[in-house]
Amino acid sequence: MEWALTLLGYLIKPFERIRKRPIVLVHTAVFSNPSPNVSFSPSLKYFIKVINPSEVKDYTITHIWIEDMSKRFHILNRETHLPHKLKPSDIFETWVDVSKIKDSKENVFVNVRVKLTTGKVLKSKHNKDVPFEGMIGGINVSDYPT
Numbered sequence: 001m002e003w004a005l006t007l008l009g010y011l012i013k014p015f016e017r018i019r020k021r022p023i024v025l026v027h028t029a030v031f032s033n034p035s036p037n038v039s040f041s042p043s044l045k046y047f048i049k050v051i052n053p054s055e056v057k058d059y060t061i062t063h064i065w066i067e068d069m070s071k072r073f074h075i076l077n078r079e080t081h082l083p084h085k086l087k088p089s090d091i092f093e094t095w096v097d098v099s100k101i102k103d104s105k106e107n108v109f110v111n112v113r114v115k116l117t118t119g120k121v122l123k124s125k126h127n128k129d130v131p132f133e134g135m136i137g138g139i140n141v142s143d144y145p146t
Helices: 002-019 104-109
Strands: 023-032 047-050 060-070 071-072 084-086 091-097 112-116 122-128
Touching: 002 122, 023 104, 023 112, 047 060, 047 112, 060 091, 060 104, 084 091, 104 112
Parallel strands: 023 122
Antiparallel strands: 023 047, 047 091, 060 071, 060 084, 060 112, 112 122
């Protein structure tokens, strides 16, 4: 009987890894000065991070928006293009100036939506354990926003 449970565990494990859906986290911060040769906007921003925890499945992000009271505010960022394919264990991050959002500051953290090519819409969570100042992974210093 024990061998049957072990075998069942081996059979189920790959499906558990596939089922993991992307996670959407939101926090506020400012960009660190990556280089004295690069100028950038020091304004406060909402950073939206989408994490693919799956070890085997790709996901493609098609749209990101904020449910701003009764309307949608689509996040259209020149530096981070959509659609974006999230490979297994990959991270995608984009941002928008806080001043552009009319929603109450506390609501934005849980009102970001991410749509996948599957049609699934993911909801965000507040990412509270993040430094206030930093840099974005995957972006060259010369590409930092101005």
